[in-house]
Amino acid sequence: MDKHQKTLFAPQIFSVFDGLTLMSLEKKSVSFKLIVLGDSGVGKTSLANRQCRGQFSFQMTPTVGTTHMKTIVQVDNYDVELKIWDTAGQEQFAALVSMYARGANVCILVGSYVDPESIKNLDVWLERLHNAGENPPIIVAINKTDIIEGAPMTPDQIREEYSERYPNLFFVSAKTGDGVTELFASAAQEALRVKKEDDNKGTNIDISHTPSAPKGSNCC
Numbered sequence: 001m002d003k004h005q006k007t008l009f010a011p012q013i014f015s016v017f018d019g020l021t022l023m024s025l026e027k028k029s030v031s032f033k034l035i036v037l038g039d040s041g042v043g044k045t046s047l048a049n050r051q052c053r054g055q056f057s058f059q060m061t062p063t064v065g066t067t068h069m070k071t072i073v074q075v076d077n078y079d080v081e082l083k084i085w086d087t088a089g090q091e092q093f094a095a096l097v098s099m100y101a102r103g104a105n106v107c108i109l110v111g112s113y114v115d116p117e118s119i120k121n122l123d124v125w126l127e128r129l130h131n132a133g134e135n136p137p138i139i140v141a142i143n144k145t146d147i148i149e150g151a152p153m154t155p156d157q158i159r160e161e162y163s164e165r166y167p168n169l170f171f172v173s174a175k176t177g178d179g180v181t182e183l184f185a186s187a188a189q190e191a192l193r194v195k196k197e198d199d200n201k202g203t204n205i206d207i208s209h210t211p212s213a214p215k216g217s218n219c220c
């Protein structure tokens, strides 16, 4: 190869290499519907507030109807947007679960560490979800773990009883923020996993390939 050929060749190699590098580094964006279910007062709204706004308050006004918050979680080379559908957990709302849960990509079931009844009721909420014909991946959050006094079961006891049924089990506190990032990261990961499985099955699902969203905020 003479000198002239070398100079012609090199830029071609680099342009192919650059193209491949850019393709593999390209960020993808995807958006999911996340629903939060559980008894009233367990901290569903507080967990969404902690994740989306970095805030916590003891003076929560009970959620009426549904509210929406958004958070963006990075999973691999995806910006995963979670649209959080937060709703009241009152019994009278249970009849509306089917409307609320329609098309949910992932569900966080919330129980309170200091309210064993609310943990037992995780099964009830799951049944309502299934009765509504929805079968999204489930993540369980046992919230209020900052309250040590009055907790009837230890985390180990809860794990022993529930982790077989609910392998994605997180102990969290909306008050201190403990475990909350991991909780929503797991929700994003599960939703993405299921979506990729569906894509591989050839289901027609819209994942938009867009450039990276601005970094720095995981907030609404």
Ligand SMILES: Nc1nc2c(ncn2[C@@H]2O[C@H](COP(=O)(O)OP(=O)(O)O)[C@@H](O)[C@H]2O)c(=O)[nH]1
Binding pocket: 038, 039, 040, 041, 042, 043, 044, 045, 046, 047, 057, 058, 059, 060, 061, 062, 063, 089, 143, 144, 145, 146, 147, 172, 173, 174, 175, 176
């Ligand atoms: N100590 C403590 N209190 C919490 C926590 N999360 C929520 N709360 C309180 O529990 C009450 C009910 O919370 P809320 O988010 O409205 O529950 P929701 O009805 O499930 O949406 C409020 O007074 C919250 O401040 C937590 O992690 N620790």
Ligand SMILES: [Mg+2]
Binding pocket: 044, 045, 046, 062, 063, 086, 087, 088, 089
């Ligand atoms: Mg609420």
